[in-house]
Amino acid sequence: MQTIEKLLLENKAWAAEKVIDDPAFFKRLENVQKPEFLWIGCSDSRVPANEITQTLPGEIFVHRNIANLVIEDDVNALSVLEYAVVHLKVKHVIVCGHYNCGGVKAAMTDQSFGIIDGWIKGIKDLYEENRKEIDALENETDRVNRLVEHNVRKQVLTLAKTATIQKTWAREERPHIHGWVYGLKDGLIKQIFSLAPPVKSLDYQVV
Numbered sequence: 001m002q003t004i005e006k007l008l009l010e011n012k013a014w015a016a017e018k019v020i021d022d023p024a025f026f027k028r029l030e031n032v033q034k035p036e037f038l039w040i041g042c043s044d045s046r047v048p049a050n051e052i053t054q055t056l057p058g059e060i061f062v063h064r065n066i067a068n069l070v071i072e073d074d075v076n077a078l079s080v081l082e083y084a085v086v087h088l089k090v091k092h093v094i095v096c097g098h099y100n101c102g103g104v105k106a107a108m109t110d111q112s113f114g115i116i117d118g119w120i121k122g123i124k125d126l127y128e129e130n131r132k133e134i135d136a137l138e139n140e141t142d143r144v145n146r147l148v149e150h151n152v153r154k155q156v157l158t159l160a161k162t163a164t165i166q167k168t169w170a171r172e173e174r175p176h177i178h179g180w181v182y183g184l185k186d187g188l189i190k191q192i193f194s195l196a197p198p199v200k201s202l203d204y205q206v207v
Contacts, residue, residue, distance in 0.1 A: 028058075035061045038084035038175070040077070040155070041096040042068045042103065047182050049096070052189070061088060066119055067103030068095055070155045070162075082164045085175060093159060093175045096189070097152040098182040099145045108147065123147070126154055145181075152179040153193045160195050169197045 018025045035058060039049040043064045050060060063080040070077055084090045097104075106113050107123035127134065130150050137143045156179040159165055168174065179193035 036091045038090045038093045047098050068097045070158045091174050094178045095155045096180040097148050173197045
């Protein structure tokens, strides 16, 4: 059996099982979605947002890219953020990286990865900013994982400065922004850094 055919068969089995367990499942999802969370994660196939958080379809609005980046001129990510925060009115935005991230590893080398080089430039800059601390760590795994944590923190701060978040924070006490890192070796999520809506715009309240 071809792999693509297997995927289609698995989809049919999944849909049938959902209807058996909950006959109204798809009817509820058909016309409305009210997720409480926006997930900005890495494209890595080992980090599926719904599965590792045990959430159902409709509960997390998801955007993924290499190394879970929030780049100021990335219209794709900013459009997702705008839709999730302004129209879906999510209460929480989660940036979730993962340890042993290939994109972060690539940023720590001088090797060229083609078009990806431009995408991970910000991580390269972040590495240079924190090189003394990171290079002092004893092994490569620890160095990569420390930069992973720095990267998540940086994306949370970048999110907080976007026009979408600033305008929403000026009017409402949402969304909270969370920086997490997922462990491939144990399946556990570590909370790294969070920001709560401030009393005044740009006065970040670190949680």
